Amino acid sequence: MNTSLFAQISALGSSLALLAGIALLWRRSLDAYIKAFKWQSMVLSAMFVVVGYAGSDRQLYAMAAFFFVLKVVVIPHYLRRLEERVGAERESQPYINIATSLIISGLLVLLAYAITRPLVAVSQLPTRGSLPLAMGLIFVGLFVVVTRRKALTQVVGFLVLENGIALLAMLGTYGIPLIIELGVFLDVLMGFLAMQVFVYHIHGTFESMDVEQLNRLKH
Amino acid sequence: MLTLFVVMISAYVLGALAALLSGRSAVGRALVAAGAAFGSIAGLALGLFVIASGIPLTFTSTQLLPITGGALRLDGLGAFFLVVVGLVGCATAIYAFGYSAQYAGRYSLRLVGVMFNLLLLALSLQVMADNALTFLILWEAMSLTAYCLVLTEHDRSGTARAGVWYLAMTHAGFVALIAMFLILSGADLTSSFGSMRAGAALLSPASRNAAFLLAIFGFGTKSGIIPLHVWLPMAHPVAPSHVSAILSGVVIKMGIYGLLRVLLDLMGGGPAWWGGIVLGAGAVSALLGVLYALMEHDLKRLLAYHSVENIGIILIGVGAGLIFHSYGLMPLAALGFISGLYHTVNHATFKGLLFLGAGSVLHATGTRNMEEMGGLIKRMPWTSLFFLIGSAAISALPPLNGFASEWLVFQTLLGGSNIPTPEVAVVMPLAVGMLALTSGLAAACFVKAFGITFLAIPRSPEAEHARESPRSMVAGMAILALACVALGLAPFAVVPRIGRVLAGLGGLPDTHSAFTLNLSLVTPNNFASMSPTLVALGLLVLLGLVPVVMLVFRVNRRLRASDSWGCGRVGQTPRMEYTATSFAEPLRRVFAELYRPTKELSIDFHPDSKYFVQSIEYRSEITPWFEKALYRPLLGFISLLAKLTRRLQSGSVHIYLFYIFFALLILLLIARWS
């Protein structure tokens, strides 16, 4: 594949992934959160394939398949079940209002550009232009985790953050060894399951998914 | 040229003397106005002459004999600001003749007349100061005369408080300026600007940076950049309206003059972060200024907040210019400074016009509260027309002057892609976003200001019985309205002149050639071109053509006036109208996180049934929280200091005499061993 086209496609894919991350900030219902996450993961699996093809690395195809199964099928499914069990709560009152958080996310992406500039400057990779976008996605994921009130939306934020890390790793190194990557994925799965248990307990104790309620544990 | 200078000074002085001698008679008022008007016109002519000829006006020391240590020199930059002073001064002087009639017997016309002339004199000389001492003395003269004028209506609530804030802030800035000049001149305040220019290049970076920060603080307090603006929305509205026009149109521009003189001329520019700070302060002032203006229903306070906004826009241009200057991108730097200066003169005209218009409304209705106005367009046709021109100009609507200068500011920022370091370059799109939001909000705000004040049905008996202002006031407004139109239609004539004024300052090239094209305004590198003149012409042709075409096609021309649609209710009352508060309500909700309004709602129910409401009281207030956060600790600290110093004040004469004696001893001892 010619490098400029590859660079163009990777930039496009990263932009789409970032947009899906930003979509989280704009939507309120958990359903939309899950959908955005699903789409983002789909874009990422496709990018694994593209990067694998461009770098002629067979392992990445396997990664893409694994990624797809885990993040497009399994986790969204469990998220939906979780939602059914505890009832869908809308993210109606985030700590920072939606318009402001959107603008902040735009500024975070600018910050990502500023931070990754030395990296981009020395890098020779055709994907270097997309590194700031991946970094931006990580920031946006973190921002979601920090500013949302509901446990479930925070979980999705965490998953998006993880996607951002995967994207950065993929673009920066063309895929770290399969075994490490698998370990990371399993970690994520375990982390997710653990969070699921927490969510059930928070719900059972407080009859709500509002993380604010945890403040009451102090007394 | 010297003749013009002498005419200018003597006219102002005679105007002040006339005020002192005549008091409250109509002839006296006419003489005062004539003095100020002739002085301004002479100043205007002098400024234009210096700009056109390109020869600075210099004085030999013998010509200035009575003032020892004083040094005057009028160069292009000074001449440009002298033109601004003259233009607004002349219009307000004529306006003042009619406007100040209402003060006779209530307030001291003597004080107003003397101080008004002296303020204009101080402003005119300010831009000629050629050493630090002269500059500082005139600066103080300007501040003090303005202070006296602010206090004119001393018995109204809020005036005294505004005066104290103004005095305190302006002197805090003054102290910073003294310190700055001491650094720049090597502690010799009488050394001329020329030698300071040479000396400034040799200063260490640390002292240059210190001087920069002091300049930003000192000139910033005068210009009212956020967060140093607190005094401005208090002091400008309480002054007599023609003085408000001078304060908002001209006096705050002296801060811009000072910044350009010191940063660009004397220090020859600096590192990119200087420009970044100026640009940032400008962008924040512009946006917050207009946002707070939107929430005001006091017409003059609203205009005062818009001054903060426009100073911000000017500083965006100047800051971008400084950034480009630091990278050696001279044509773009020149464009930045030109856009700033162009907006300076434009803002002087339309803000002067708007304040005069607001004064005319105040004169007719006796209130500054927009919620009590309405329907004035039928009662005050001229005032409303001029106010509309001012509103359209300040909202940057083509083809008026506000658009031409904001267009240039935009073009400057678009040049940001030429900056080699992306961390700095990224500032430019952000500034574009903020500037665009500012101008959109300004348009919304002036739809409110004009629509609520002048349109629809009167909301109070005062507005119902309003009459058009006397002819002198209308004439004053007409001058500035014409200036707005002319400056907007002829940027091709104005911009090259401003370029020439700036040429040579801080190594800026003469960009004259880059802007000459018959009717268009072209930016350097041929980046974009635009012609407000032809657009205005096209709009006029179309406006004439549409009715003609409609006539040709025999469109139904009948017209009938009837009641407004009231959802079936007949008999419309003013209570059904949208108010200023309700107009701004959507924006208040959009920016609720910034405003943090407090709400109080109390409903009185009928004693028998809660379904019948007797009265509803709704109160909502917005207090700028960042002002509180910044100034409350400062004020606390100051009053603590004051409490401590009070211990010295015992009231006993002997103690005071002892202080004097003690101080004398200390001074003598210091003098002995130093």
Added chain:
Amino acid sequence: MKGYLLEIGQTLIALVLAPGLVGLVRWCKARLQGRRGAPPWLVYYDLRKLFSKEVVISKNASWIFRFTPYLVFSTTVAVTLLIPMVAAPLPFDRIGDLLLVVYLLLLGTFFLALAGLDPGTAFGGMGASREMTIAAIAEPTIALSIFGLAVGAGSTNLGRIVAETLAHPSAAISPGHLLGFAALFTVMLAETGRLPVDNPSTHLELTMIHEAMVLEYSGRYLALIEWASAVRLLIFFSLLANMFAPWGVATKLTPVALGIAAVALVTKLAALGVVVALLETRIAKLRLFRVPELLAVSFVLALLAVTSSFLLR
């Protein structure tokens, strides 16, 4: 000379096509919603009917109210003279750039809002207040989109932008370009009063914005305003089409090239019309106070567009 004739011809075409475009969107929407719908050319009959009716104005109205329809119409027509629709660059290209176009349209909106306040009814005030709110917060996105386009093309003059994109077709699929298109499309919905920001087919007081503002208008005044708003829709469509996908725009003034350009223009306009109709069938109107969020999304899109085209050159 040929250029000037073409300018005038282009404007006449825009004036003639605009009501049809509005009719097309309405018709498509009706078909998509399973209704038969009025034929697209009904809008022309509506305009003719309005022009032949008498005007009834409010007793409280001033000259502003009577002047506004002419001004709104004139500014809109002036804009059609400035934007490249079938050929670029045209002689008037030097007179105005993209910024001027935006501010000329704002001039019309400004006066329309004043006219909304003029009769002193609550409806007009409400419409004016909301219209100005949305116009104000849409402004940053527009400016940033202009910034993105201008940096790419090295000019804010429309003819130059079109020529530049035509010369470098690969730039049209760059992320910056696509994001910029998405941003400007969103803003277009807000600026032309389409769903999900405003509902052009309702007269229900709680939801309407633009319609509330012009409620007091009738007869020839209303006809001028309706026509102008149809042309405004056409202007935004052709800006979107020709700034981001300028293929087909004639660079030489030969009859063949112009013919192709005209066909391309009509196709692009119709395609955008169908897209808008599809969108309006799919989505519901947003609450007024969620509109800023939508515009914030478009702002972020524009910011990303600028960043990627600005920092990655």
